Amino acid sequence: MTEGDRELSALIQELWDNDTNRLRPGIDYRISLQGKAGDLAGVPDDSDGAGMPLFSFVDENIFKKETFLAFISLLDNYESDTGEPEIVTPEEEMENHRFLDSVIKTPTMKIAHKYLVEKRLSPEDTTGFKQQLYKIWFELYARKGSSKPDSSGFEHVFVGETRGGHTVIGFHNWIQLYLQEKLGHIDYKGYSVNANSPQPDENKHMLALQFSWKNGIKPKGSIFIGVSPEFEFSLYTLCFLMSPNERVKVSFNLYDVEIVCHHYNQKHIGTTYPVLVKYLNV
Structure with missing residues (x-):
């Protein structure tokens, strides 16, 4: 781990410690891992490793909190098919701003903003920072x-998209996963592991998984579970602005993690998500 990775790890630990809206596994939510998913994209239903939903319980009172409310209001603002141009209505633009206003006030984003200002990567004034975000x-x-604008970093990472009607791309957020599963639009196929990855744990905040959505399959996705929108938004913004490498190695809490963050034209987030490398011995 480089000196820069160590510095970023310490900062992300601070974000984690200040994520006051994070849900507690087994108390505020429960998941049911069930079996291991098949290894191939487009697996038939008979290789489904899970007969039940992933989420068996979520305390939805958390969704009344300001950042959660503002985040959830954005989830129905997009056309999922890539190639379908996005049209942003004035109301949707207002919802985007409302979400940013709610996130900027949180302890996690304040910590991230302060650090980015010190590194001269973000404007100090809130208005300028919000424009950057x-x-x-x-x-x-x-x-x-x-050929036409059909995507954004937010849509890809937090909402999910479909390509060619058969493949799910992006979609790395547990709140969207839970809400779509509750509506019957998600079929959880089981967890994903390989020879190098640790076995998943229902009481940990990270999971690699397979699922189908809108007739498409996500062969392997990786998500945080139970964290707040502001934690993910702050973390991914930091990694985007801090790292030209597109893969950042960080350690925090119980996790040794790679944060994948692909830039699009160096101006926008193409995709970003966590990959669990190992659990730290504590």
């Missing part, structure tokens, strides 16, 4: 194969 996350761009 809007550009990174909400400004539309054309994904590969599309």
Whole structure:
């Protein structure tokens, strides 16, 4: 681990410690891992490793909190198919701003902002910082194969997209996963592990998994579970602005993690998600 990775790890530990809205596994939510998912994309249903939903319980009172409310209001603002141009209505733009306003006030984003200002990577004034966040996350761009703006960092990472009707891309957020599963739009296929990854744990905050959504399959996705929107938003913003390497190795709490963060034209987030390397011995 480089000196920069160690510094970033200490900062992310601070974000983690100040994530006051994080849910507690087994108390505020419960998941049911069940079996291991098949290894291939487009697996038939008979290789489904899970007969039941992933989430067996979530205390939805948490969704009344300001950042959760603002986050959930954004989830129905997008066309999931890549190639379908996005049209942002004035109301949707207001919802984007409302979400940023709610996140900027949180302890996690204040810590991230202070650090980015010290590194001269972000403007010190809140208005300028908010404009920077809007550009990174909400400004539309054309994904590969599309001629018109059909995507954004926020849509890809937090909402999910479909490509060619058969493949799910992005979709790295547990709140969207839970809400879509509750509506019957998600079929959880089981957890994903390989020879190098640790066995998943229902009481930990990270999971690699397979699921189908809108007739498409996500062969392997990786998500945080139970964390607040502001934690993920702060973490991914930091990694985007701090790292040109697209893979950042960090250690915090119980986790040794790689944060994958692909840039799009160096201006926007293409995708970003966590990959669990190992549990730390505590």
